[in-house]
Amino acid sequence: MLDSAELVAFAPSTDLERSRAFYTDVAGLEFIEQTPFACVFRSGSTMLRVTAVAELTPQPFTVLGWAVTDVRAAVAELRGRGVEFLTFDTLPQDTDKIWTTPGGRIAWFTDPDGNVLSLTEFTGD
Numbered sequence: 001m002l003d004s005a006e007l008v009a010f011a012p013s014t015d016l017e018r019s020r021a022f023y024t025d026v027a028g029l030e031f032i033e034q035t036p037f038a039c040v041f042r043s044g045s046t047m048l049r050v051t052a053v054a055e056l057t058p059q060p061f062t063v064l065g066w067a068v069t070d071v072r073a074a075v076a077e078l079r080g081r082g083v084e085f086l087t088f089d090t091l092p093q094d095t096d097k098i099w100t101t102p103g104g105r106i107a108w109f110t111d112p113d114g115n116v117l118s119l120t121e122f123t124g125d
Helices: 016-026 071-080
Strands: 008-013 030-034 038-043 046-052 062-067 099-101 104-110 116-122
Touching: 008 016, 008 062, 016 030, 016 038, 016 046, 071 104, 071 116
Parallel strands: 008 046, 062 116
Antiparallel strands: 030 038, 038 046, 099 104, 104 116
16 A cells, blocks of 8 residues: 555654755755644655654754765765765775665765765666
């Protein structure tokens, strides 16, 4: 039943105005609307609802990610918009903070609330 339904992604935020600026100006997502409860964006065919929460403890793992065709280009573009990428001591990341896996390359960053986001280039190796 759900295999043919459109997926809706959610991310929490303690400041919708700040999140709106980040997801439109930095991430480049299409802004749809803002209510007192959420900012709504479109990324490809997926709706992202950044939902207002009173308090938030960011999780130490990826909560939202994008599949990109060229992770190095995406990292460079986001760096140009002020994004700092994360380093994990347990992963062998290169100088661009990209981890190469058997199936692709991954880079992580955070939104203004500390939610961990990722970029993945699937290589199929």
